[in-house]
Amino acid sequence: MTCYSLTNIIAVIFITATACQKSDSGQQRLPPARSKLLVGTWELRRVRSMFVYTYQPGNGNDVVFNDTIFTTYVNGVLNKTGRYDIIRDNSASESVCMNLPLGQYENRLVYDSDYMAQKIFFEVTNDSLVTVSGCFSVDAGAFNEFVRVK
Numbered sequence: 001m002t003c004y005s006l007t008n009i010i011a012v013i014f015i016t017a018t019a020c021q022k023s024d025s026g027q028q029r030l031p032p033a034r035s036k037l038l039v040g041t042w043e044l045r046r047v048r049s050m051f052v053y054t055y056q057p058g059n060g061n062d063v064v065f066n067d068t069i070f071t072t073y074v075n076g077v078l079n080k081t082g083r084y085d086i087i088r089d090n091s092a093s094e095s096v097c098m099n100l101p102l103g104q105y106e107n108r109l110v111y112d113s114d115y116m117a118q119k120i121f122f123e124v125t126n127d128s129l130v131t132v133s134g135c136f137s138v139d140a141g142a143f144n145e146f147v148r149v150k
Contacts, residue, residue, distance in 0.1 A: 037086070037107070037124045038065040042146035049134075049142040063146065070111065082112040092121040097135040105132055 044061040047053040055061060060076030065084065072079040092105035105121040109131070120133040127148035134141035 036067075038084075038109075038122075038129070039067065040065060040148050041150035042129050043149045044144060045147050046145040047142055048145070050140040062149070085110045085113070089119065089121070091119070092132065095119045095121070095135070096132055096141050097137040098141070100132070 041062055041064045043055075043057070043059065044063075045055050045057075047055075060073055062073045064071040064073075068083055068085075069081065070084045071081045087108050087110060088106055089108040090106050092108075093100045104123055107122055109120045109122055111117065111120075118133055120131050122129060122131045129146040129148070131144045131146075132141065133144075
């Protein structure tokens, strides 16, 4: 009976340990070389949501990414500084409540290790950064379009 109990305890420990190592939605941290995708200064140029807002060059709504630190500016005034991470997450279509092109928006930004916050997915093409977040059918979601200025 002791052997049976010990086997059950070991099985429970093994199942618990392996279950805790899994991440939801197939998430995995990107290797350091891929995390260089965002390094630079990005200026907000357009927000597409329920309405479309266009911002002129030099508007001061910037995000600066270093290797692991981000800084945001609103109208040229420091808004926030913290740490960021990039993880692979293939749940963008589900998270934003709309069909997105297969293979796009599979990278996710995580600010200040807050993995429970609203998910922000992104795509970088040349000097263009597009983020998407929110549920379009519930809270109107948003595509934020940035251009690299440095």
